Amino acid sequence: MKILAIAGANVRRLFRERSNFFFVFILPLGIIIIIGSMFGSGFQPRVGVVGPDDGGFGEELMTMLEADDAFAVRRYEVQDAMLLAVERGTITAGVVIPADHDYVLRTGAESQVGFIARVGGEGPKLQATVDAMIAEQAGRIRAARLVEVETGTPFDQAVGLVESIETEIQPIGVSQRSVGEALFPATLGQFDLGASSQLILFMFLTGLTGSAALIQSRTLGVSSRMLTTPTSTRTIIIGETLGRFGVVLVQGVYIMVLTLVVFGVEWGNPLGAIAVLLAFGAVSAGTAMLMGTLFRNDQQAGGIGVMAGLGLAALGGCMVPLEIFPEGMRRIAHATPHAWALDAFADLVRRDGTLVDILPELGVVVAFAVVILALAAWRFRRVLTAG
């Protein structure tokens, strides 16, 4: 059928253009990896530590820091490197344990632990946690020193005694529990969050930048030539639209399958996921068609396409999860089909939704698609027949 022939030609063009290899297949992969690695350490703040590893009190403090799951700890060799890391924002704060920490404490003097943080940043707030750890060690040493002074027991022995007593005297325990419904369930994989947002982003972007191909068809005269054949305008329009749809679908299916297979990403209920994929594919195809009919210069279309694509994606919640958006921004976001598609995926992935559960969001996306496609078809017909 002619429609399929036209559509097929479009999809083949996608593969024949070698630069598309990068933009359609490699770039999304790269961005998903980057996002995944950003979320790899969870939302824990990163703290650096510089200290001796001589097996004494200094190293004990470092081990205590690393054992605490309030933050992710990274050891540095040199204080200056750690200072730079704090300045650059790579880590939120840094702890400097003096090299002679152990020696100083054993000889009855005072040891100073440095805490590096940016003034006005979040670093100072973490000081409380470091304070607590130091308090624990300090308490033991204080006790040992008192024992030494009062009873003449040598310090090392006193420390041993204190440690054994520690288990007998009940300290005040601190227990922790959480309330509330988690925005992001703990079972969410580190790539899950990025996968659905990048799927939406790239489907839309590939569609828009592909509108350049449509413009080229027009400027090169291919579309006019199609009209001279015994083919109805309707067939051409449907064919080209299906072609855009095919291109967008290649992008979408690639990302879904890749993330599923390589990163183990959960897409939730398969029927629901495919439904959203198809619906949003239709939106992207329609927008691409519309773009293709609005511009005459394919370079202009390319530039504006990238801008519109990235801009709408950002507004619609593809860069940062919608849940983190403030109330007003979230409402604005829902003026885009992206936000609705992302909501559908959130339901599917995070709340184990089924096709029925996402029908409302799906309905909105389909509505967007219908309106955009109708507009695009009308424009395309006018542009085609205007010659």
Place this chain on the structure above:
Amino acid sequence: MRSAITIAVKDLRLRVRDRSAFIVGVLAPFGLALIFSFVLGGLDDGAFDLSYGVVDEDGGETAAQFVTTLRQIEGQGFIDLTEYASVQEAEQAVGEDVVSVFVLPAGLSDAVSSGGAAEVEVIGDVDSPTSTAIASSIAQGFASEVHAIQLAVGSTLAADASGQVDVPGLVERALSTPSPITISPIEAATRELDLTTFFVAGMAVMFLFFTVQFGVLALLEEGTNGTIARLLAAPIRRTSIVIGKAMVSVLLGLTSMAILIISSTFLLGAEWGDPLAVGLLVVCAVISAVGIMGIVAAFAHTAEGAGNLQSIIAVGLAMLGGIFFPGALGDGVLAKLSYISPHRWFMTGLADLAGGGGVPVVVPSLLALLAFGGVTSAIAWLGLRRRMLT
């Protein structure tokens, strides 16, 4: 030289007329930076909300001491504290008014004075793990303080062979023993760009590579259009043609960056830092861009192929350089890989300027960018010249 200038002016006029340079060089980066900082700037930037609540069900001395300690921390400006009358009320407030709540159970003070077990509970909002962890630490710190005295007294009594210890006096002395470890805060400067400037700078340097395409690609396009034959037949030095096109790239690059920097400063409130240092960074970045794009133009087969490869390199280097997300590079492999991207050096140079200072601060970045630019420009020059001469 005059012929080079003539060629450059002609090309510039073409670009200005078809507005593509304006769209790619100014409109797109500015628009995107505007949208990104609008969308992402409104979010809380990872700040830890430390609004806590406390419920004292004990009413005893230890509990009162803890609340006093909390008030002291509040006085230092680190937390906000609200006292609640009951656990139910406090628990309901979690996630709404407060992020975490301390529950001091009845019998706490008695347990402490008799050496028995006691537990302080921290109830936190599931979506604020860090704030809750900090709350736990504060409680832990307090517990350690209390425990320290108990530990000191208890250990001394255990070690004492004589059995004749003046306990109250011992407690006094235990209390007056100073803590052997203190924390001394060290202030760090901020060498990180604020979100708005980050996005403008990132978009600017990414689109810079697209903007400079126009000049060098034009050389190949003349070939496609057939006008190159006429240029070569003219009584001008062939290298003038290359120089002319290169001038277009450099001028477009410098102009678009200048427009972006000035407009973002006044319209978006971006902060770029010392003008001379920024200017030097921009010049070096432009040279790097022209050099890299020039190499592609020099060795590609067709204009279209060159354009595609240039786009790939531009976006690829931008991605590697970490311009899409602040802090995306982190500390590991990605961070090390990013050093091959001139974008990364440009952004780092600007970030270093954020902490104040002038040209000396950006010398490493300038050197790296110059190295990139110098080497690539030299290769591009040789390649393009050879194209012209054969």
